[in-house]
Amino acid sequence: MHIRFRYKSLRHKGLLLLLCLGPIYTSSAQDVRYEDFSLAASDAHPGDWFGYTVCIDDNIAVVGAPGHDGVGLQAGAAYIFRRSDISGWTEEAVLFEPNGSEFDLFGTAVGVSGDRVIIGVPGAEMGRGAVYVYHHSLSHGWQEEATLVASDRSTSAEFGEALSIDGGWILIGAPGHTDYSGAAYIFRLTADGTWIEDAKLMPSKREEYTFFGHTVSLDCDVAVVGADHTISGPSLRGSVYIYRRSNEGAWSEEDRLRAWNENDLDFFGCSICVNHDRLLVGSMQDPEGSLPGYAYLWVYQQGIGWQPQQRLEAYDGEQRDEFGSSVSIDGRTAIIGSCWDDDNGTSSGSAYVFHLTDGQWREQEKLIASDGQRLDWLGEYCSVSKSSALIASRMNDSSAGKVYGYDDISPLSLALEGECPGNIRCTIFGADPDDRLVVLYGTQQGKTEALPYCPDLFINIAIPIVAAVGLADTMGELTVTGKVPGKACGRLIVQGVNLTTCEKTKATLLE
Numbered sequence: 001m002h003i004r005f006r007y008k009s010l011r012h013k014g015l016l017l018l019l020c021l022g023p024i025y026t027s028s029a030q031d032v033r034y035e036d037f038s039l040a041a042s043d044a045h046p047g048d049w050f051g052y053t054v055c056i057d058d059n060i061a062v063v064g065a066p067g068h069d070g071v072g073l074q075a076g077a078a079y080i081f082r083r084s085d086i087s088g089w090t091e092e093a094v095l096f097e098p099n100g101s102e103f104d105l106f107g108t109a110v111g112v113s114g115d116r117v118i119i120g121v122p123g124a125e126m127g128r129g130a131v132y133v134y135h136h137s138l139s140h141g142w143q144e145e146a147t148l149v150a151s152d153r154s155t156s157a158e159f160g161e162a163l164s165i166d167g168g169w170i171l172i173g174a175p176g177h178t179d180y181s182g183a184a185y186i187f188r189l190t191a192d193g194t195w196i197e198d199a200k201l202m203p204s205k206r207e208e209y210t211f212f213g214h215t216v217s218l219d220c221d222v223a224v225v226g227a228d229h230t231i232s233g234p235s236l237r238g239s240v241y242i243y244r245r246s247n248e249g250a251w252s253e254e255d256r257l258r259a260w261n262e263n264d265l266d267f268f269g270c271s272i273c274v275n276h277d278r279l280l281v282g283s284m285q286d287p288e289g290s291l292p293g294y295a296y297l298w299v300y301q302q303g304i305g306w307q308p309q310q311r312l313e314a315y316d317g318e319q320r321d322e323f324g325s326s327v328s329i330d331g332r333t334a335i336i337g338s339c340w341d342d343d344n345g346t347s348s349g350s351a352y353v354f355h356l357t358d359g360q361w362r363e364q365e366k367l368i369a370s371d372g373q374r375l376d377w378l379g380e381y382c383s384v385s386k387s388s389a390l391i392a393s394r395m396n397d398s399s400a401g402k403v404y405g406y407d408d409i410s411p412l413s414l415a416l417e418g419e420c421p422g423n424i425r426c427t428i429f430g431a432d433p434d435d436r437l438v439v440l441y442g443t444q445q446g447k448t449e450a451l452p453y454c455p456d457l458f459i460n461i462a463i464p465i466v467a468a469v470g471l472a473d474t475m476g477e478l479t480v481t482g483k484v485p486g487k488a489c490g491r492l493i494v495q496g497v498n499l500t501t502c503e504k505t506k507a508t509l510l511e
Helices: none
Strands: 037-038 055-058 060-065 075-085 086-093 109-113 116-121 132-137 141-148 162-165 169-174 184-190 195-201 215-219 222-227 240-247 251-257 269-273 278-283 294-301 306-312 322-332 333-338 350-357 362-365 381-385 388-394 401-405 413-417 420-428 436-442 445-448 459-462 467-473 476-484 493-498
Touching: 037 086, 055 278, 055 388, 060 109, 060 116, 075 116, 075 141, 086 141, 086 240, 086 413, 116 162, 141 195, 169 215, 169 222, 184 222, 195 251, 240 269, 240 278, 251 306, 278 322, 278 333, 278 350, 294 322, 306 362, 333 381, 333 388, 350 388, 459 493, 467 476
Parallel strands: 055 109, 055 381, 109 162, 162 215, 269 322, 322 381
Antiparallel strands: 037 401, 055 060, 060 075, 075 086, 109 116, 116 132, 132 141, 162 169, 169 184, 184 195, 215 222, 222 240, 240 251, 269 278, 278 294, 294 306, 322 333, 333 350, 350 362, 381 388, 388 401, 413 420, 420 476, 436 467, 436 493, 445 459
8 A cells, every 4th residue: 555645646881892912913924833732642653643633613623643653654653632712722532543554544534523532544455445433422531432434345446535524424535446546524423323424426527536525625515625646738737626405415427627727737626625615726836836835725606606716826836845735624725735845944834814804815924943953844734723823734743743733813803093001992803793702811821712793712711701792793793992091001811702703802901
């Protein structure tokens, strides 16, 4: 069983505006951030590839390590982390394939949705592949719930090479199916708690070695499958297929997308992520090519279909950066990996944060590792959920691997006029019209879950007090003014939350 890396063909009234008291956090294309935390395996060894894949959903994260030798050479492992208000992120479970064997590559793909985690094992049984489903309960912790296999299993299909879960639905790629023309499978959870195969997806334009199913993404009734080796003209350019489930429950192909300014060796579809009516597609370019890579955004319009919205690129992109090697989108925040960027040395890697503001996606920050080194490949995989992002670096520390975490990356931001003590004018930016915004304050920094509308969002104030609630105007802004007493300066911590989207601003100390 060979391993086909992604880049190869293979705060009371007087404190009404405490939210805004503190420095102005302006973002520009030159902003560079280091991580807020990092995740590593408790039993790390060189060659584990911890961070080969990663997925975050609220306060649960799962990380794949397919090179782990725990039950056999490269049999693989997966790690589950949970975030709490007391200890932050801690390792909660280490998973191994039941009856696993060498080169199974358990952990090649991972996914999480609520209290379920799925792990792909594309190397199992001579490459036929399998996917394991785990369910969490308070009484039993993480327990295996099901083993999923294709109804038409075949050698070297690599079922489980890519996967995605959304509630009671799972989408699984098998790019090696039928001479690597590929296939994808949809499973659903029935009322009696069993998982059954619901559909097999095939491309309308079926060709050998297109690797259909190399990447997949699922959201509600939309399934997206990448075929990044599709040939267009004289070379590999890639394409993406979109399927939609009808009211009757049938899945059918809705569209086939290609980059609207195709280039040779684009590998369009090497990474994909669908979120509601938005689709983000990576096109990282060939590593020997002359382009830095791109990411493309489509928007679904009822009655019209999928329409191209914007091509995203790094402000400092250079050839062979592999921008687009990974993508993730949640609401108005998009993360794009650039695993061969050179900020910390050759191919040390990075990732970029884009926010949707005023109808345009704009680059806000560049994410790098504080201890990054050459050949770390940071950004080969990424995942974002609400205000937190995880960026993987599987080649870190002699390929033992590491995952870097970044908090408070939502588009919500603050601006103020005035000095403390005295009259302050504060404006909150980055919300949608009529979003409900809340101002919180307190005197102790910490993490707590205290908001009834966002029970899974961790606020950075230990005991937050609600100072004000208001609706964003037509520009997505909320402006408040008030007088701040001198005794509040230097003591109070303030923070804002969008109760509609469960996004938060940076916590700010009142100077």
